[in-house]
Amino acid sequence: MSTSALLPQTRRSPVLAQIVVFDPNVLLLEYIRETLGDAYNLHLFSEKTSLWRELTSDRKPDMLMFSWDSSHRSLPMLQQVMGQAGSVPVLVLACTPDAHEMRLMMTMGVRAVVLKPFDQEDLQQVIEKHLRPAGPETPYLMSQQKDVEIALGDDRYFVRSSPAMRALEQQAMVIGGSDIPVLVLGESGTGKEVLALFLHKSSLRSKQTFLKVNCAAMPADLLESELFGYEQGAFTGAAKAKPGKFEICNGGTIFLDEIGEMPASLQAKLLHVLQDGTFTRLGGKTPQKVDVRVIAATNINIKQSIAEKSFREDLYYRLNGFSLTLPPLRERREEIQLLSDYFMRRAAAKYSRATLPFTERMKQAMTEYSWPGNLRELENIVSRYLILGDEASILSELQPIASVPHVHALPQVVEVAAPVVEVPRTTHTPGEGLKSLVKSLKGDAEAMAILEALEANRWNRKAAAKNLQISYKALLYKIKNYNLGATK
Numbered sequence: 128m129s130t131s132a133l134l135p136q137t138r139r140s141p142v143l144a145q146i147v148v149f150d151p152n153v154l155l156l157e158y159i160r161e162t163l164g165d166a167y168n169l170h171l172f173s174e175k176t177s178l179w180r181e182l183t184s185d186r187k188p189d190m191l192m193f194s195w196d197s198s199h200r201s202l203p204m205l206q207q208v209m210g211q212a213g214s215v216p217v218l219v220l221a222c223t224p225d226a227h228e229m230r231l232m233m234t235m236g237v238r239a240v241v242l243k244p245f246d247q248e249d250l251q252q253v254i255e256k257h258l259r260p261a262g263p264e265t266p267y268l269m270s271q272q273k274d275v276e277i278a279l280g281d282d283r284y285f286v287r288s289s290p291a292m293r294a295l296e297q298q299a300m301v302i303g304g305s306d307i308p309v310l311v312l313g314e315s316g317t318g319k320e321v322l323a324l325f326l327h328k329s330s331l332r333s334k335q336t337f338l339k340v341n342c343a344a345m346p347a348d349l350l351e352s353e354l355f356g357y358e359q360g361a362f363t364g365a366a367k368a369k370p371g372k373f374e375i376c377n378g379g380t381i382f383l384d385e386i387g388e389m390p391a392s393l394q395a396k397l398l399h400v401l402q403d404g405t406f407t408r409l410g411g412k413t414p415q416k417v418d419v420r421v422i423a424a425t426n427i428n429i430k431q432s433i434a435e436k437s438f439r440e441d442l443y444y445r446l447n448g449f450s451l452t453l454p455p456l457r458e459r460r461e462e463i464q465l466l467s468d469y470f471m472r473r474a475a476a477k478y479s480r481a482t483l484p485f486t487e488r489m490k491q492a493m494t495e496y497s498w499p500g501n502l503r504e505l506e507n508i509v510s511r512y513l514i515l516g517d518e519a520s521i522l523s524e525l526q527p528i529a530s531v532p533h534v535h536a537l538p539q540v541v542e543v544a545a546p547v548v549e550v551p552r553t554t555h556t557p558g559e560g561l562k563s564l565v566k567s568l569k570g571d572a573e574a575m576a577i578l579e580a581l582e583a584n585r586w587n588r589k590a591a592a593k594n595l596q597i598s599y600k601a602l603l604y605k606i607k608n609y610n611l612g613a614t615k
């Protein structure tokens with residue numbers, strides 16, 4: 128049956144982008160015509176037809192939109208639409224697709240899913256982005272020189288070229304139009320924060336605030352006040368009320384890093400925010416309502432934490448509207464050279480030096496090395512190389528971990544990159560007493576031991592914690608406490 132062009136065109140102009148909208152149930156057609164009719168040259172269909180073959184112009188449409196209603200007809204119809212789309216971008220308008228449906232749409236090549244209800248501005252923003260994906264007016268910019276770097280603002284970039292990373296990028300773009308919570312998984316240093324920022328920049332919230340909170344970096348009560356704020360007098364020292372990150376982030380995206388380490392007492396409060404957007408400040412009585420998208424990340428096995436009852440299962444399902452897993456660097460070796468060059472350019476700019484070329488021997492060693500600390504380790508090594516210019520020293524660092532005999536046999540290196548390390552020596556004032564002297568010396572010794580373990584493990588904090596026989600969380604806390612360089 129061909130029931131094409133149910134609704135007449137409001138305006139036809141060759142300069143307007145042609146968009147074919149296909150809504151099997153005619154539920155949205157009128158609304159779309161009203162909201163977008165003046166901005167685009169719309170062709171509206173209610174049943175599967177031969178789509179643009181029925182259009183008066185021979186020209187392929189600039190975009191296809193498909194209204195997904197989760198009925199059994201949605202999938203075969205979308206398949207037919209995709210079959211005709213070729214290189215034409217396809218947007219799906221959907222109510223509440225589950226993760227499985229989202230994955231199906233992605234594998235089929237859908238560019239973005241826009242969740243209903245949406246307003247004109249939201250929809251137009253997504254349409255514009257996908258009509259002109261590389262334009263300077265879009266929320267993210269493709270680098271002028273290479274199409275492997277995406278600028279995320281504030282001099283931050285998302286670099287990717289491997290098929291695995293391109294697929295992740297595609298998935299992130301598809302879920303960009305929805306507010307679905309995303310769980311980003313991957314080993315330490317694989318780029319979870321970068322991906323979270325990319326997700327934010329690909330979303331309708333891209334112009335709003337993006338804030339990161341590390342859930343492992345502070346004790347429970349501090350984390351609670353950081354996330355939810357407090358009222359005046361809530362605790363000793365709370366001289367005046369302070370909003371938390373959820374309030375500051377209203378309208379934007381909050382990135383909860385190391386979510387697996389979130390104290391149990393706070394998990395219930397977070398679940399509440401995810402359920403209805405409400406929470407109460409510490410010491411407060413009036414519930415606050417916010418509209419914040421949550422992206423969470425973890426590098427621990429969260430399913431195991433659920434089994435061990437240290438992480439709430441219901442919270443996991445709330446957070447995991449969709450999950451994206453970053454591959455470790457050793458599984459995308461084809462990117463190592465590209466990333467090394469990128470980190471070299473950045474380090475050279477940071478330290479006002481000329482870039483240093485990598486020798487063939489170095490390139491080979493870098494490609495073969497296992498990179499337990501992933502991109503963070505690569506970034507640090509590249510910076511060291513730039514400053515020291517000592518190929519031999521770098522090559523000796525790039526030995527397989529198993530062959531490193533002992534911590535103290537590691538080459539001495541000058542720290543220059545992120546972990547610029549200076550152990551803060553606690554000063555002791557005469558007259559402060561033996562207790563204070565012992566405390567300060569103990570602190571120095573502990574900081575030194577932590578530093579050595581971090582160095583020995585190339586700043587892989589998990590491995591360092593294991594060496595030190597303390598929990599990962601305790602190590603993060605101590606790193607922060609002793610101010611042992613910017614590990615993040």
Ligand SMILES: Nc1ncnc2c1ncn2[C@@H]1O[C@H](COP(=O)(O)OP(=O)(O)OP(=O)(O)O)[C@@H](O)[C@H]1O
Pocket residue numbers: 284285286287313314315316317318319320321322384426502503506615
């Ligand atoms: N795709 C990427 N493009 C450019 N830089 C990247 C990319 N991925 C990671 N980096 C850089 O590598 C470093 C580590 O990345 P990031 O902090 O995002 O990792 P992470 O997985 O969140 O680490 P952790 O688990 O320790 O929190 C950062 O300096 C970041 O800028």
